[in-house]
Amino acid sequence: MALEANKRLPSWWKDGVVVYQVYPASFKDDNGDGLGDLRGLINKLPYLKSLGIDAIWLGPHYKSPRVDEGYDISDYKDIHEPFGTLQDCQELIDKAHSHGLKIMFDLVVNHCSTEHAWFQESRKDESNPKRDWFYWRPARYDADGVRHPPNNWRAAFGGSVWGWDEATEEYYLHIFDVTQADLNWENPEVRQAIYKDAIRFWLDRGLDGFRIDTANLYSKRIDFPDAPITAPETPWQPASDLICNGPRLHEFLREMRRETFDHYDCFTIGELPNAPQLSQVLSYISTDAEALDCTILFDHMYLDHQDGQFPLMLTPWKLSDFKRLAAFSQELAEPENKAHALSYLENHDHARSVSRFASDGPEHRVASAKMLATYLLTLSGSLIIYEGEEIGMINAPKDWDIDAEYKDVCTVNTWREIKSEAGKTKDQTLLQRGREGIQHCARDHSRTPMQWDSSPNAGFSTNGYAKPWMRVMESYKEGINVAAQEDDPESPLNFYRRMLALRKEHKDVFVLGKFDLFDEENEQTMVYTKTSRDGSRVALVALNFTSEPQAFDVPSSLEKKSTGKLLLCTQGDGADGQLRPYEARVLLY
Template sequence: MSDASRSDSGTRPTGDSDRDLERRWWKEAVVYQIYPRSFNDSNGDGIGDIPGILEKVDYLEALGVDVVWLNPVYESPMADNGYDIADYRSIHPEFGTMDDWERLLEELHARDMRLIMDLVVNHTSDEHEWFVRSREGDPEYADYYYWREGRGDGPGGKGQPPNNWNSFFEGPAWTYDDERGEYYLHLFDEKQPDLNWRNEAVRESVYEMMTWWLEQGIDGFRMDVINLISKPEGLPDGDPDEGLTGAEHFTNGPRSGQYIDEMCERVLSEEEMTVGEMVGVDAETAREYVGGDGSGLSMLIHFEHMGVDTGDGGKWDVEELDLLEFKDVITDWQETLADEGWNCLYLSNHDQPRAVSRFGDDGEYRRESGKLLATFLFTLQGTPFVYQGQEIGMTNTTFETRDEIRDVEAANFVEAALESGEYDSYEEVRPIVEARSRDNARTPMQWSDEPHAGFTGEEGDGEPWLPVNDDSEAVNVAAARADGDSIWHYYRELIDLRERRDVFVYGDYELLAPDHPEVFAYRRTLEDETLVVACNFFDGEPTVELPALAEAEESPDLLLGTHGHGDENGGRRRSDSGATLELRPYEARVYEL
C-alpha cells in the first residue's frame, strides 16, 4: 500500500485527471473484517485476542487492505459472542486490555490503515448497568428499555407477552422479569434487551459513548441492525403470516431515519466511515439512509442478495443459487445507488456461511471458485469487504453432534425444529445447520499446517474455542502465500488493481447478457476506461455472447483471469454477432477495452 492511498484529505491524488468525482477515502478502501475470537490467539487459552491481532498487523499490510472492521471486543457475558455488551468503554478480559487496543490502533495507523468499531446500540446485555438499574426501577433508567405488563391470563399471574412479536433467534421477543414484574423486549437473545430509543436520555447516552470512541482516534463505525432501533407507538401485534412476526413494525420503524439523521448530525462527519447493517431493506429504501438526501450513512450492509438461495421459509430453507435473481438484486443496487449513495460489497461475514462453500465449490474447484468470487467482489461499484479467511478460500465446517454448535441462533433453530416434529433427529437437520450456521465463519483462522492451524500461542493448552476445520493442513495462509497461483495472491492482485485504477471504484455499471442462467457479465465505464467482466458461477462450460467485446476498435486485452490468460485470445473468439466467450468451470475474466 502506498502512502498516497491515505492522504490528509482522505482521497487518492487525481494526477492529471479532471474527473469531477465525489471522492471519499472509504469509497476507495478495501475493508478486512476481523472476528477477534477466531483470528489469532496469542496466549494459548483457545480464544483469539487483541495481542494476537497485533502479531498479524504486518500480514494485513502485506495483503494490502486499507481498513480493519473489528467485531465487538467490549466487556460482555458472551451470550451472543460479544454482541451483548455489558460495558461499551471496557475491553473484555479474554481479548486483552485497553492498552492493547490502543497499541492496535497505533500500529494500524502507522501502516496507513484505518480502524472501524462495531456499534451495537439496538440492544445491550442484560448485565449492562443501564439494564440492571432499569430492572431495579431506578427512575433515571426505568424507561431505558421496553417494559410492559403481560396481557390476559397467564401462568403465575404474569399474563401473556405484551404482543405476538417473535425474536430473530426463535421464540417470543418478550421475557418476563421476576424482579421488575414485567416483560421486557428483546428482538434477539433474551440476554439482549432492546434499548428504548424513544427516550431522549438513551440517545444522549449513545451519542456520548460514540463521541468517546471517536476521541480515541477510530475512523468510523459498523452499526449493527441499526434500522431496528425505532418501534411504533403502542407496539401493535404483527401479522403471523408475514415471515418473522412483528417485523413489519420494528424493521425501518417510524423514526429510524430520524434517529440516524440525529446521530449523524450530533456525532459524525463525512470523514468517518459509517456502515449501517440493515435487515429488510431494498435498494430504494436504502436511499433514505445514504447519499445526499439520506440520513448520512456512508453505505449499508443489506441482505437481499443473501436470500437468493433460500426459500419462503427464510434462512434455514436452503435452495440452490438462482443466478437470474442474483443478477436482478445486484443490478438493482448498482443502478439505484449509482448517483446517490454507495454500495457495500460482501459475500461473507461473521453471520454468513463461507462464500466459497455457499456460492462456489469447496471441493474440486475451491481455488477457481474462490478466485471467481473475488473477481466479482472487486469489479462492482462499491467498497469490498473481505472477511478473515476469505482471502485463502476457507470453507464451511461440520457439526457431527448438537453439542458442537456454539452459535445461539443455530442451536435455537435445531431445538425448535426437533420440538416441532418436522425433523425426527439431529442427523436430519444437520445438513441445514452445516449449510447456514454462523459457526461456519467463526472457526479459527488457518495460519499454517501446525497443530490447531497455528491459531494458538505457545502457552496454555491451546484448545480452540471452536474446532479448527479439517482442511487446515492444505488450506492455510502459509501455503497460500508460498503458492504464486493461490487465491491469496489473486486477492493481492485485485487489491492492487483497484488501488491504481479509478474505473474499478467509480466506473458506471451496465448488466450484459441479463438472461444467461450461468454467466454474470457486466461493463464498467469511466470516461475512456472500460472493463468487461464475465463470471461463470457454475461448474459447466457455457458460452456467452458479449457484443460489447466486439465494439472496441482494437482487440480487448485480458486484464485479469481466474485461469490465467489461457490461449492467446483468452478463450475469446469472434463471431458475426460480436464476441463469444467460452468459459471453463467457475472461470472469471476481466477484459480492458
C-alpha cells in the same frame, strides 16, 4: 481527528475503500488461551497491510458475557478481559494508523446485555430512574388468567421477543436473545448516554468509523400491535415490518450523525435489514439524507435460505436472481443517487461464499475462490473482505455434530426448535432439512479459527495444543492456510493481492466505473461491463458459476472496439471463447 461540526471535507473513504473484517475471537490467539485477542491482531497488522486493504473492521471486543459472541455488550467503555485491555486497544488503533490502515469498530446500540449497569438499574423496581431506558410492558392475561407476553412477535433467535422479569412482574423487549434488552431510543437520555459512552469515547481515541449493527431497528412500533399470523404452527410471528424502519428512525439517525459523526472524519456503514426498495435505502444513505454513509444490504445473503419459522432452511437459488441483486446494489454507485455503494460476500453473520455460491469440492474450490474474488473486487464503491475469505476458507465438514460443535446462539436455538417440532410431529424430513440448512448456511461456518499454517490447530494459537474456543477445520491441512499459500503464486491469497492491486491501478473502471449487466437470464454465466465515467475505458468481466465449460458472448457494443486486452484469466490463457469451470476472465477495452 475531530472536525468542526457539519464541515464537509473530502473523507478517506469517499472514492471507495476495501475493509477487512476481523472476528476477534477467531483471528489470532497471542496469549495461548485458545481465544483470539487484540495482541494477536496487533501482531498480524503487517500481514493485513500486505494484502492491499485500506481499513480494518474489528468485531465486538467490548466487555460482554458473550452469549451472542459480543453483540451483548455490558460496558461500552471497556474490553472483554480475555481479549486484552483498554491500553491494548489504544495500541491497536495507533499501530493500525502507523501501518497506514484505518480502523473501525462495531457499534451495537439497539440493545445491550442484561448485565449492563443500565439494565441492572432498570430492573430494580418500576420507579427506578432508568426504568424507561428499556421497553417494559405488563403481561396480557387470557380468559383463564394465563399470563402471556404483550404481543406475538418472534425474536430473531427464536421464541418471543419478550423476557419475563420475576422481580418486577413485567416483560422487557429483546428483539434478539433474552440477554439482549432493547434500549429505548424514544428516551433522549438514552440517546445522549449512547453518544457519550459508545461513540465519542472511541472517536476521541482515534477511531476512524463504525459498522453500525441493526441500524434501522432503533425506531419500532411502540404500540406493539400483534403481527399478522404467517406461521400458524407457532405462537410467535415474524414482525420485521413492525420492528424495522419505524416512524422516528430518520430523526434518530440524523441526530446521532449531527451530535457525533459530523465532528470527526469517520466512515459509517449501517446494517439495514428489511429495506428492499432503492428509495428506502437512499432515504438513509444519500448525501441528502444526512444519516449514514453506506449500508450493508442483505438480499444476496438470503438467496439460499428461508427466514421463516425456522431460519436457515435451504431454498433453491438462481444465478439470475444473484445477478439482479448485484445490479440493484450497484445502482447505489450511480452519481444521480448521491450515495455510496458497498458490497460483500462474507461476514460473521453468514456462511462461507465458496461453499454457498460456487463449489467447495477439492477439484474446484481454488477456482471458485478466485472467481468470486474477481466478482467482488470489480464492483464499484467500497468492499468488505472477511477474515479467511482471502485464502478460500470453506464451510465446516458435514460430519461435524451440530450439538457438539456449533456454538452460535441462533444455530443452537433454531436447531432446538427444529428437533422439538420434529419430535412432536414425527417429521424426520424436517430434521434432515434442518440439518442440511445449518450445514450450509449457519453463522458458525464463518467463526471457526483463522487458518495460519499447518502446525497444530492451524497456528491459530501461540500454544498449538491449547483447545481453541471453537473447533478448527481440518481443511488447514489441505492447503487452506496462509503459510501454504504465501509461496504459491497461483493461490487464492496471492490472487487477492493481485486483484486488489489491479483494482487500485484501474480505479476509474473498477472502483468508480458504471456497472452494466448482460444476458440477465443466463443461469450459468455472469457477464457485465464496468465503464469509466468519461467513457474512455471499458472492462468486460465474465464469470462461470458452474462446474462445466460455458460459452460466453462479448456484448455487441464492445465488438466494434479494438480487441480487448486480457487483464486476467483465472484458468488457462484466455485464448478461447469458452470459460472453464468456475473461471473468471477480465478484458480491458
